[in-house]
Amino acid sequence: MESAIPPHLATDRTAAPGPRPGWQPPYPSFVARFAPSVTRVAMAYFGVQYRSDNEPAIVRTALADLDAACADADGPGRVDRAAYVDEAGFRTVVTIAYWDDPARHERWFAAVRPRWLRADGFFVEVLRPSTARFETLFSNDRIEGVAHLAGTLSGEVREHAYWGGARDRVPLGQRDRLDPGAPPAVVDDGQRRVVRGQHNLCLIRSGQDWTDTDGxxxxxxxxxxxxxxxxxxxxxxxxxxxxxxYANRYLRVVGADGTFADKTFGMSWWRSLADLDRWAKDHPTHKAIFGQAMKYLSTLGPAARLRLYHEVTVAAADEQYFEYVGCHPGTGLLGAVAVDEAGRR
Structure with missing residues (x-):
């Protein structure tokens, strides 16, 4: 059984306890294995929100333009698309793009950002974490999300199936408490709002794939x-x-043909990894999720075809960029910013 942390990022652990000696997880799980030459990735979330039941022409055009840009030489190594209806009733389409070369991402983003943020309702949220600042976990061998950039998974790992496992899989967590910095704030207000990020802001993408299930x-x-x-x-x-x-989206994946796939994922921005840990361990809503999942898995055993995964990132402040054009005030990181008496952020 392997450590979730790759050898080139391993160090003496001082900030977190790790699994107890002799820990044997009750079921197998795997992590993405990146080459040591990959030291940083980029994760860009391109979103657009609208009220109408039908996709407006400006949205269709913008998505087509984004698809074309993603095929450029400096384009991302992996692209996913998903959709949901948010808390304010806006239909929202999110395109997620991943790079394992920050220089390629920066060149590409400089050209695409102003074209994407073309009108009210468009936004972009970007993280560029070092590989020491994120972790992945898979219940099977089907790669999703950022793991597509790695292309390979580990053998079975030991740091999972106990509370606090995510912290133990983040390489930086070996020697850093990952405490949060000052909260997000708007640094450029008006119709176009740029949000200053927060040191050790936490993002989780946690997915479910029931494609192979039946009966x-x-x-x-x-x-x-x-x-x-x-x-x-x-x-x-x-x-x-x-x-x-700060914000949660429960999205359904959109396939290449434009129809919904049998895949969903939650995408949540958190003040800290500790806050995420507390919800997972103690809150009734997550206890209910965990209880149903355990009932499901114990009933089906190894025959279960449901596939689960997640990726958790704890980003430094200078690894973040958030920009929103004419979006409602609860959108993404805007929801983390205090509202003054005039209702502005």
Whole structure:
């Protein structure tokens, strides 16, 4: 059994306890293995929100232009698209692009950013973390998200299936408490709002793939597990700020043909990894999710075809960029900024 932390990033652990000696996880899990030459990645979330039931022409054009740009020489190594309806009733499409070469990303982003942020309702959220600042976890061998840049997974790892495992998989967490810095703030206000990030801001993308399920397993997931998951995601969306969740999106993946895939994921911005840990360990909404998941997995055992994964990033302040054009005040990191008496942020 391997350590989740690759040898080239391993050091003596001082800031977190790690799994207890002799820990044997009850089920297998795997992590993405990046080459030592990859020292930083970029994760860019391009979003657009609108009220109408039908996708407006400006949105269709912008998405087509973004798709074309992603095919450029400096374009991302992986692109995903997903959609959801947010807490204010806006239909929102999010395109997620990943790079393992920061220089390529910077050249590409400099050209694409002003074209994407073309009108009200468009936004972009970017992290460029070092590989010491994020971790991944997979229940199987199907790669998702940033792991596509690595192209390979580890063998079975030991740092999982206990509370606090995510912290133990973040390489920087070996010697750093990952405490949060000063909260986000708007640094350029008006119709175009740029938000200053927060040191050790935490982002989790946590996904579910029921593509391969059928029969009783599919019914069990859709009728018993997914509604509890959705309730937890709705709680974080509507009430998460009280427990340190700045914003939560529960998105469904859109396939290459434009139809919804049998995949969803939660995307949550958190004040700190510690806040995320506390919700996962102690909050009734996550206890309900965990309980249903354990019931599902214990019923099906190794025959379960549901595939689960996540990626957790704890980004430095200078690794973040957030810009929103004419978006409603609860959008993304705008929701983390205090509202003054005039209702402006």
């Amino acid at each position: 009783d397993e599919r019914r069990m997931y859709l009728d018993e597990v997914e509604p509890v998951l959705r309730a937890g995601m709705d709680f974080l969306r509507d009430h998460g700020r009280a427990i340190g969740c």
